Amino acid sequence: xxxxxxxxxxxxxxxxxxxxxxxxxxxxxxxxxxxxxxxxxxxxxxxxxxxxxxxxxxxxxxxxxxxxxxxxxxxxxxxxxxxxxxxxxxxxxxxxxxxxxxxxxxxxxxxxxxxxxxxxxxxxxxxxxxxxxxxxxxxxxxxxxxxxxxxxxxxxxxxxxxxxxxxxxxxxxxxxxxxxxxxxxxxxxxxxxxxxxxxxxxxxxxxxxxxxxxxxxxxxxxxxxx
Amino acid sequence: xxxxxxxxxxxxxxxxxxxxxxxxxxxxxxxxxxxxxxxxxxxxxxxxxxxxxxxxxxxxxxxxxxxxxxxxxxxxxxxxxxxxxxxxxxxxxxxxxxxxxxxxxxxxxxxxxxxxxxxxxxxxxxxxxxxxxxxxxxxxxxxxxxxxxxxxxxxxxxxxxxxxxxxxxxxxxxxxxxxxxxxxxxxxxxxxxxxxxxxxxxxxxxxxxxxxxxxxxxxxxxxxxxxxxxxxxxxxxxxxxxxxxxxxxxxxxxxxxxxxxxxxxxxxxxxxxxxxxxxxxxxxxxxxxxxxxxxxxxxxxxxxxxxxxxxxxxxxxxxxxxxxxxxxxxxxxxxxxxxxxxxxxxxxxxxxxxxxxxxxxxxxxxxxxxxxxxxxxxxxxxxxxxxxxxxxxxxxxxxxxxxxxxxxxxxxxxxxxxxxxxxxxxxxxxxxxxxxxxxxxxxxxxxxxxxx
Numbered sequence: 001x002x003x004x005x006x007x008x009x010x011x012x013x014x015x016x017x018x019x020x021x022x023x024x025x026x027x028x029x030x031x032x033x034x035x036x037x038x039x040x041x042x043x044x045x046x047x048x049x050x051x052x053x054x055x056x057x058x059x060x061x062x063x064x065x066x067x068x069x070x071x072x073x074x075x076x077x078x079x080x081x082x083x084x085x086x087x088x089x090x091x092x093x094x095x096x097x098x099x100x101x102x103x104x105x106x107x108x109x110x111x112x113x114x115x116x117x118x119x120x121x122x123x124x125x126x127x128x129x130x131x132x133x134x135x136x137x138x139x140x141x142x143x144x145x146x147x148x149x150x151x152x153x154x155x156x157x158x159x160x161x162x163x164x165x166x167x168x169x170x171x172x173x174x175x176x177x178x179x180x181x182x183x184x185x186x187x188x189x190x191x192x193x194x195x196x197x198x199x200x201x202x203x204x205x206x207x208x209x210x211x212x213x214x215x216x217x218x219x220x221x222x223x224x225x226x
Numbered sequence: 227x228x229x230x231x232x233x234x235x236x237x238x239x240x241x242x243x244x245x246x247x248x249x250x251x252x253x254x255x256x257x258x259x260x261x262x263x264x265x266x267x268x269x270x271x272x273x274x275x276x277x278x279x280x281x282x283x284x285x286x287x288x289x290x291x292x293x294x295x296x297x298x299x300x301x302x303x304x305x306x307x308x309x310x311x312x313x314x315x316x317x318x319x320x321x322x323x324x325x326x327x328x329x330x331x332x333x334x335x336x337x338x339x340x341x342x343x344x345x346x347x348x349x350x351x352x353x354x355x356x357x358x359x360x361x362x363x364x365x366x367x368x369x370x371x372x373x374x375x376x377x378x379x380x381x382x383x384x385x386x387x388x389x390x391x392x393x394x395x396x397x398x399x400x401x402x403x404x405x406x407x408x409x410x411x412x413x414x415x416x417x418x419x420x421x422x423x424x425x426x427x428x429x430x431x432x433x434x435x436x437x438x439x440x441x442x443x444x445x446x447x448x449x450x451x452x453x454x455x456x457x458x459x460x461x462x463x464x465x466x467x468x469x470x471x472x473x474x475x476x477x478x479x480x481x482x483x484x485x486x487x488x489x490x491x492x493x494x495x496x497x498x499x500x501x502x503x504x505x506x507x508x509x510x511x512x513x514x515x516x517x518x519x520x521x522x523x524x525x526x527x528x529x530x531x532x533x534x535x536x537x538x539x540x541x542x543x544x545x546x547x548x549x550x551x552x553x554x555x556x557x558x559x560x561x562x563x564x565x566x567x568x569x570x571x572x573x574x575x576x577x578x579x580x581x582x583x584x585x586x587x588x589x590x591x592x593x594x595x596x597x598x599x600x601x602x603x604x605x606x607x608x609x610x611x612x613x614x615x616x617x618x619x620x621x622x623x624x625x626x627x628x629x630x631x632x633x634x635x636x637x638x639x640x641x642x643x644x645x646x647x648x649x650x651x652x653x654x655x656x657x658x659x660x661x662x663x664x665x666x667x668x669x670x671x672x673x674x675x676x677x678x
Binding site for chain 1: 514515516517518519520521522523524525
């Protein structure tokens with residue numbers, strides 16, 4: 001996926017300023033930055049939810065799976081009903097097969113008939129991600145995928161995401177947790193005040209002294225005046 | 227509890243819009259109720275056409291002439307008359323809603339009154355004509371109750387005057403006295419005294435007098451007249467309704483009150499279900515955070531709105547059909563017209579569904595949508611039921627605006643037309659509802675800009 005010169009304004013405020021990056025097939029890219037940096041806005045533009053004022057994204061929305069930070073699922077529908085609904089809306093050729101595949105991948109086959117409202121936060125998040133994957137998109141965008149999950153649920157989630165990446169899906173995820181970014185991402189993008197300040201492997205951000213990644217991240221932001 | 231109360235007040239203080247809305251709502255409902263309560267004191271506008279020549283405004287009763295124009299004023303004691311010169315103008319005033327009704331005093335009213343006073347045969351009774359629109363039974367009831375009261379006053383006044391004059395003559399006829407005619411004073415002996423004189427004469431006549439038999443006949447007649455004329459006062463008083471009323475409907479087919487209330491109940495159900503479901507289910511998409519996921523690809527915003535409008539309409543249609551089916555167990559329902567009333571319910575449901583989606587898009591919250599729907603729907607429904615002509619012009623202008631911008635009145639008209647074949651028919655209200663459905667869907671689409 002190629003993003004070129006994306007700019008977005010909300011009134012007078014510039015949310016994104018000429019942001020460009022690329023992500024290769026199977027690459028796991030972390031988008032990190034302080035609050036209000038523009039991470040969600042960038043993912044929303046990449047996912048086709050918002051329109052950029054300038055710039056372009058190489059993949060049309062139908063080729064991009066988008067998983068919002070808040071679980072966008074219907075709590076009164078069962079796991080299978082949620083998956084089937086979105087498979088039909090996405091016009092997936094064989095909706096039942098796609099639902100079956102997602103139930104298998106998420107390990108929720110035995111909960112297929114349970115209403116979403118009765119599931120744990122981790123399981124709901126798995127359904128949330130599974131909906132983004134129904135159309136088998138080559139690119140998956142995840143906004144704070146592990147927020148509000150306990151460590152065990154988080155570990156299972158990353159196992160699932162890394163499995164996707166291993167099968168060739170490009171995954172771009174936004175997170176506040178820089179340690180998580182260091183642990184799972186092949187590459188990080190640092191965004192602050194709408195500007196892309198860094199694009200490279202975590203080792204490069206850590207610097208020659210191999211500092212702790214979180215310390216290196218804060219030092220980097222300060223060096224850039226943030 | 228004190229701290230909880232303070233906390234809630236603090237929260238309310240930080241929601242000035244909600245507080246303003248609640249206060250404004252109280253004020254609005256108060257004003258509406260005030261107008262409703264005030265209705266009996268306000269003077270409704272009534273077009274008045276007097277076709278009686280000005281020279282001809284009197285009825286001769288014995289030696290006295292009653293000026294009937296004085297009694298006609300009774301008709302205007304609690305109405306605001308709009309004087310018109312022709313029948314066409316009167317009809318126009320009623321048709322336009324400028325007047326609640328028109329009262330026409332026909333040119334032959336005085337002649338007919340005179341004939342009645344003279345007990346001249348069985349000619350047509352003196353009749354005034356009332357023209358009105360049979361818009362709905364509420365208006366008809368309002369017109370009839372007001373005009374009946376005024377006509378009863380006029381009738382009572384004329385009847386009392388006739389009784390008073392006639393009773394005066396009867397008194398003279400019975401007991402004697404004097405009255406003036408053409409400037410001359412006449413003295414009348416009276417039946418009572420006549421009887422006394424004859425009886426006295428009979429007592430003084432010899433038994434064999436040939437005049438005795440004839441005089442006894444006259445005395446018996448006088449006694450019979452005295453006995454029976456005493457009963458004439460209550461008979462005169464029973465002429466309680468000298469004026470009759472002819473009712474003429476200018477526009478509108480008559481619909482019974484029951485049939486109208488069934489249409490009203492259906493329109494209310496349609497409104498509540500359409501508003502709540504259309505708005506609530508749209509707001510739910512945001513509460514479930516599914517809106518963004520839907521509109522980024524699989525579903526356009528217009529499609530989403532269309533689906534919610536349709537959902538509100540279909541749910542409202544089903545609920546209202548069930549309601550009408552239950553009502554039909556107790557009252558007659560015109561099943562032969564099912565196509566017409568289902569069409570009215572469907573289009574009405576679409577309009578209410580569209581209003582609901584606009585509320586849902588603007589409030590973005592299920593509870594707020596529901597609250598807004600209740601706050602808005604009830605006053606608009608109330609306003610739509612105020613008939614023309616019984617409130618001040620500026621109040622009715624507000625009613626007109628409210629009826630134009632909110633679907634309750636056209637929905638009620640359409641359902642009433644569908645169920646009862648009532649005026650103004652289906653086409654106009656349906657077109658109005660379609661226009662409102664399109665307009666509110668457009669407002670909802672604008673509201674969706676802030677939705678994600």
